Amino acid sequence: MNYQFYMPTKVIIGKNKLEELKNMNLENNIMIVCEKFAYNLGYIDRLKEILDNVFVFDEVEPNPPTYVINNGVKFALENNIKTIIALGGGSSIDTAKAISCLEEDIENPKELKRKTKLIAIPTTSGTGSEVTNVGVYTFSNNLKKPLVTDSFWPDISIVDPTLTYSMPKNVTGSTGLDAFTHAIESYWALSTQNISKSIALKTMKLIFENLEKSIDGDKKARDVMSEASMMAGIAFSQTRTTAAHAISFPLTNIYKIPHGLACALSLYKLIEYVNNENPLEEIINYLELNSINELSSWIKKMIEKSGYSFKLRDYGVNNLEEIADISLKANIIELTPIKIDKEKLMNLLKD
Ligand code: NAD
Known part of the structure; x- marks a missing residue:
């Protein structure tokens, strides 16, 4: 402590x-x-x-x-x-x-x-x-x-x-996935502590239960999402973010992919990589899931529901090495709870 x-x-x-x-x-x-x-x-x-x-x-x-x-x-x-x-x-x-x-x-x-x-x-x-x-x-x-x-x-x-309430579907989905990425990255960052972790866990649940309805335009769900994204902000303001954000920067810079979507495009694989070395049981149990794959599938579903593809190649991303090299320069990547070297990052991007 x-x-x-x-x-x-x-x-x-x-x-x-x-x-x-x-x-x-x-x-x-x-x-x-x-x-x-x-x-x-x-x-x-x-x-x-x-x-x-x-x-x-x-x-x-x-x-x-x-x-x-x-x-x-x-x-x-x-x-x-x-x-x-x-x-x-x-x-x-x-x-x-x-x-x-x-x-x-x-x-x-x-x-x-x-x-x-x-x-x-x-x-x-x-x-x-x-x-x-x-x-x-x-x-x-x-x-x-x-x-x-x-x-x-x-x-x-x-x-x-x-x-x-005026946000279109795609902005609702992409920004909501940004908030989810903040929550999970704050939860697992090497710099985390129990205050951020508790806020992050509750936030993940609020987003998991409300993002889909929010994309569909449900006002009550949008009310919850406003609170949840603010909570995720408080959580990560103390811990910073990790690899998904590091990878999002070149995806946005070079391929103009909106920020939240750019985070989610690697997050659904990153959670599997993290879970393999550092089981995310508390999250799986708290969200009442059977496995991390269900969370990964939910992220992919939310990406598609927002009108986007979850495959990098559909955005014209053809130079994975360039993405990997730029991402590795962001110091937040070192806060990821598993060691990310170039080989692992290239595999993740290929996956
Ligand atoms: P944004 O502010 O770039 O807006 C995205 C689009 O949504 C714009 O086209 C905008 O016109 C439209 N829009 C916004 N509100 C709307 C509404 N109510 N109704 C209709 N259209 C609306 O998107 P964002 O995701 O909120 O912000 C992304 C930026 O924030 C990125 O540059 C990202 O890097 C940065 N960011 C900052 C922090 C931080 O802590 N400062 C954290 C995460 C991301």
Whole structure:
């Protein structure tokens, strides 16, 4: 027993909790960081009804490129922004985290210290970014990598599941599988401890019981998924993730596979590899399964249910050695509870 547990973000969770922004006496000027879809779904109009002095920065792109962050910082400085509200998926929240440090060049920061208040409002149920100190960015060399700093913990997260009801099937499935990957990787990471493990186990069960219904559009299941992805975020914020995330980075960088799906494409095999050397009995029993193969099949089913293939070759992935070499450079791979060398990784990718 030798660990710290630190999660300083206040979490407000429940349907229509967006309205809580009214009572927060937020310092003006307020900047909303979002993608254009937030207008189409009426979310920006709702925020403008609740808040005064709102400035909207709607240039967020998936897998946030650093030039968007530099544009956002310019926008924040020009408009004397004191409070930043991220409304969107992990890409919007991560973009807002970096903007809130007001560094003019995020690739060469002087110090990554937060200069504004930061409120995160997720519209997907996946990344848990609303409760982590992580931001993942695409740098100018086209490599995607995480930055980790205490400045990235949001002050407040408002988890309002009604904002996720508009997610299409594919986004629901891919982001839900991201949350499941966070939970299982936090559970088995060499850096885990009993707090994360307990949260992760409960989270896995919530996702196992609700993801399929959530993909089908069931609102009650989507409510559960909002809570579960936040819980998975808390779990992995303390432990970090492992091989499935390491492998996901090149799959997203090179083949543009959405983040959660990119994690799941190796996860269903990785759990078999881990189970062979390090039996995952507690998970199998807690999810009331007979074998790890049932969990593996469930992941494949969820991938297909979301409208995707579970075979790498269907995404044009033809250079497995390149994927293996890039994945092995991510230091989180060393937190995997089995030793992953190049030979094992190549076998896993071939499988
Ligand atoms: P995203 O933010 O990239 O959004 C994916 C798609 O869903 C976009 O096209 C977006 O327009 C759409 N969308 C989002 N919410 C919607 C809604 N309510 N209705 C309709 N469409 C909606 O996806 P994401 O999976 O939430 O975030 C992925 C990013 O987060 C990746 O860059 C990943 O690396 C990163 N990430 C960060 C952390 C962290 O702790 N910071 C953890 C995991 C992943």
